[in-house]
Amino acid sequence: MRTYLLRHVQVLIASVGQLSRTPGSTLMSVGVIGITLALPSLLYLLLVNAEKVGNAWHPGTHISLFLDLGVDAERAQSLLERLRRREETQQVRMISADRALQEFKELSGFGEALDALPHNPLPTLLVVTPERAFEHPDELQRLVSEFGALPGVELAQLDMEWVQRFHVTLRLARRAALVLSVLLALAVLLTVSNTIRLAILNRRDEIEIIQLFGGTDRFIQRPFLYSGMLQGFFGAGTAILLIVACLQVLRSPIRQLADLYGSVFQIAGLRVHEALALVAIGIGLGWLASRWSVRRHLHRMFPSAEPYSPTKAGTFAHISTLRHRVLKLRRSDKRRNR
Amino acid sequence: MIRFSQVSKRYPNGHEALKRISFTLEREQMAFLVGHSGAGKSTLLRLVTLIERSTHGQIVVNNKNLTKLRRRQIPFFRRQVGVIFQDHKLLHDRTVFDNVALPLVVAGVGHRELGRRVRAALDKVGLLGKERLYPITLSGGEQQRVGIARAVVNRPPLVLADEPTGNLDAELSDEIMDLFHQFNQYGVTVMIATHERRHIQRLGKRVIELKNGELMSAGDQN
Numbered sequence: 180m181r182t183y184l185l186r187h188v189q190v191l192i193a194s195v196g197q198l199s200r201t202p203g204s205t206l207m208s209v210g211v212i213g214i215t216l217a218l219p220s221l222l223y224l225l226l227v228n229a230e231k232v233g234n235a236w237h238p239g240t241h242i243s244l245f246l247d248l249g250v251d252a253e254r255a256q257s258l259l260e261r262l263r264r265r266e267e268t269q270q271v272r273m274i275s276a277d278r279a280l281q282e283f284k285e286l287s288g289f290g291e292a293l294d295a296l297p298h299n300p301l302p303t304l305l306v307v308t309p310e311r312a313f314e315h316p317d318e319l320q321r322l323v324s325e326f327g328a329l330p331g332v333e334l335a336q337l338d339m340e341w342v343q344r345f346h347v348t349l350r351l352a353r354r355a356a357l358v359l360s361v362l363l364a365l366a367v368l369l370t371v372s373n374t375i376r377l378a379i380l381n382r383r384d385e386i387e388i389i390q391l392f393g394g395t396d397r398f399i400q401r402p403f404l405y406s407g408m409l410q411g412f413f414g415a416g417t418a419i420l421l422i423v424a425c426l427q428v429l430r431s432p433i434r435q436l437a438d439l440y441g442s443v444f445q446i447a448g449l450r451v452h453e454a455l456a457l458v459a460i461g462i463g464l465g466w467l468a469s470r471w472s473v474r475r476h477l478h479r480m481f482p483s484a485e486p487y488s489p490t491k492a493g494t495f496a497h498i499s500t501l502r503h504r505v506l507k508l509r510r511s512d513k514r515r516n517r
Numbered sequence: 518m519i520r521f522s523q524v525s526k527r528y529p530n531g532h533e534a535l536k537r538i539s540f541t542l543e544r545e546q547m548a549f550l551v552g553h554s555g556a557g558k559s560t561l562l563r564l565v566t567l568i569e570r571s572t573h574g575q576i577v578v579n580n581k582n583l584t585k586l587r588r589r590q591i592p593f594f595r596r597q598v599g600v601i602f603q604d605h606k607l608l609h610d611r612t613v614f615d616n617v618a619l620p621l622v623v624a625g626v627g628h629r630e631l632g633r634r635v636r637a638a639l640d641k642v643g644l645l646g647k648e649r650l651y652p653i654t655l656s657g658g659e660q661q662r663v664g665i666a667r668a669v670v671n672r673p674p675l676v677l678a679d680e681p682t683g684n685l686d687a688e689l690s691d692e693i694m695d696l697f698h699q700f701n702q703y704g705v706t707v708m709i710a711t712h713e714r715r716h717i718q719r720l721g722k723r724v725i726e727l728k729n730g731e732l733m734s735a736g737d738q739n
Contacts, residue, residue: 182627388606391566392620392667393596395589 187401194405197378205410208374212414215367216461217421219360220449224422226352227447240314244305244326245334255303258331262307267322270308276301302333316346364464367414371407371468378406379476386477400473404466411465415458422449518544518675518706519565524574526560526730533730534560537574540725540735542708544674547701548736549717550710552727558710561727562679565708566600567591579675596624599668603680605660607652613639613663614648620671638670642696658689665696669705676700678709682716694720 198205244262246255255273262271274282279301284293309322319337327335379386386399426448437444449457519542526535535557542548550558563569565578567586576583579597586594599620607616617638621631639645642662652660661681668676678697682690694709694716701707708725709716717724726733 182625185628186622186625384606385608388608389619389623390592391568391595391600391606392623393592393594393671394623395592398592398623 190402191405191409194402194409197402198406198409204374204377208370208410209413209417211370212367212410212461212465213417213421215363215370216415216418216457217425219356219363220418220422220453220457221425222356222359224426224447224449226349226356229352230349231447232444240309240319240337242307242309242319242323242326243336244307244329244332245336246303246305247331247333248302250303250331252303254331255305258329259305262305262326267309267313267318268307269310272306272308274304274306276303279304316343364460367411367461367464368468368471371410371465372472374410375403375407375469375472376476378403379473396474396477399477400470403469403473407465407467407469407472408462409465411461411463411468412458414465415461418457418461419449419454518542518546518579519708520575520577521561522575522577524564524571524576526557526564526569527572535564535571535727536730538727538732539574540732542706542723542725544706545701545704546723547698547707547720548709548723548725550708550725550727551712551714551717552733553712555729556727557730558727559679560730562600562677562708562710565677566595566598592623596620596671597673597675599671599673599676601661601664601668601676601678601681603683605652605664607660607663607667609651609653611651612648613644613650613652613655616652616663617648617666617670619667624671634670635666638666641669641699642666658685658693661685661693662696665693669700673705675706676708678707680710680712682711682713687715690716691719 246258250258252275255275259271259273262268276299280293280299283289283301287293307322307326309319313319313322323335323337326332389399426446430446433444433446519540521538521540524535524538525533527533538557538561550561552558560569564571564576564583567583571584574584578594581594583594608619614635617635618631621634626634636645636648639648642665644659644662644666647655647659652663655663665678665681668678676697681697682693685693690713697707697709698720711717723736725735
């Protein structure tokens with residue numbers, strides 16, 4: 180067991196050496212991996228920040244409670260107090276029936292016609308602004324049905340459109356980011372597998388010798404797996420540096436913009452666990468790519484040997500001899516025709 | 518140790534390198550495989566080490582039926598066979614020590630045991646002081662002896678050599694052949710492909726002769 184672990188450490192160190200011996204191609208592939216990983220990460224940060232901006236700047240969701248016509252000012256006031264005490268509400272405002280009528284008269288231009296009515300047809304209205312924490316569409320829906328069931332409330336209505344649109348847009352953007360991430364992950368796979376392919380071709384003789392002296396495929400692929408994982412690791416490191424640099428470049432103009440809007444918005448950066456996840460993804464992709472590449476090339480370069488199958492080998496030999504004969508016949512035919 | 522029964526090797530282009538070869542090499546025997554170039558000597562050795570598969574017949578080496586051995590089992594089979602090549606096949610970016618240690622590293626032998634065995638093998642071929650050198654700094658005969666040390670470091674019961682003295686002068690090649698003779702006296706089965714009849718006369722061992730892929734004579738069984 181100790182020998183085995185020691186071997187792994189040795190192989191790891193040897194792989195670092197191998198990579199540093201071809202600094203040009205290593206740097207190039209690490210750079211490509213870095214950029215490829217940085218792109219979806221930046222997109223992810225953009226989404227995180229968009230969400231933050233959305234939450235900070237949206238005008239607030241309201242739930243309108245239309246009270247029963249029979250509810251007088253005193254009961255409306257007590258209902259208002261009750262709602263204010265609830266943890267879900269941030270602010271509750273009352274628009275009395277009289278004020279509503281007043282406003283309606285002024286704004287609609289039906290003033291005199293409304294004067295003809297025997298009594299005020301408008302209900303008292305309570306406008307509830309929920310707390311931020313309860314702004315998720317499901318939560319809002321729950322509040323609406325709960326408030327609607329309160330005694331004295333005729334109808335509870337939510338101005339949901341804005342919230343829904345915002346959330347749907349974000350979901351769409353997330354989906355797009357996911358698709359893009361998958362494509363870019365494929366790009367990383369191709370990059371790493373290409374460098375590994377070159378490494379395998381470079382060390383063809385060595386691989387052959389190791390095979391002749393009893394090296395298993397697993398033994399042979401080990402240094403390449405490490406090399407792939409190292410490339411992924413350094414690629415992810417490069418990506419993190421790129422992201423930090425990008426954020427640094429954007430930070431001051433964003434602050435200026437936020438100042439202009441009178442906001443204290445601060446751009447959200449890469450958190451530690453996100454950076455670690457990026458590194459893990461880099462290593463994982465490197466491993467996957469090199470494994471895929473090594474498998475493919477070991478079988479292609481050294482096909483020595485699938486067990487002999489008489490039908491297969493027989494058929495191939497047969498076909499090729501047949502082909503030879505046919506070609507010979509054709510040639511002699513041509514000669515005769517001349 | 519090696520048993521061929523009606524073995525043929527036909528390449529996809531229709532060329533038949535070996536035609537219905539049958540012979541047996543007993544344990545602890547030593548034999549020379551002779552014939553002109555193109556007679557099929559190398560092909561025969563390639564079949565024994567499973568670098569290639571036969572297209573017909575049965576080969577049993579060290580009690581293993583090679584026709585039934587799967588790809589996954591080949592490495593473990595090869596650890597039982599030491600091979601020596603005319604072109605040495607050494608790793609030129611590794612020291613003599615690392616080259617000889619390769620079969621042990623591949624088999625996962627521990628660090629201390631590895632050093633001991635590598636030095637023993639190098640001692641046997643007379644290269645003990647040169648373990649830190651790179652193969653390129655050694656003479657042709659010394660390089661071949663590194664190859665021999667590598668082939669026997671694992672103490673395999675069977676050693677195969679393909680033209681091991683091909684590029685060496687008479688004196689050096691005699692030394693190399695004497696080494697193989699010594700291994701044989703320690704109980705190792707040895708098969709050497711060569712076109713130099715001189716060694717055969719000098720050591721007087723069994724001769725297996727190939728001509729155009731056919732077995733001309735399988736020599737004296739004893």
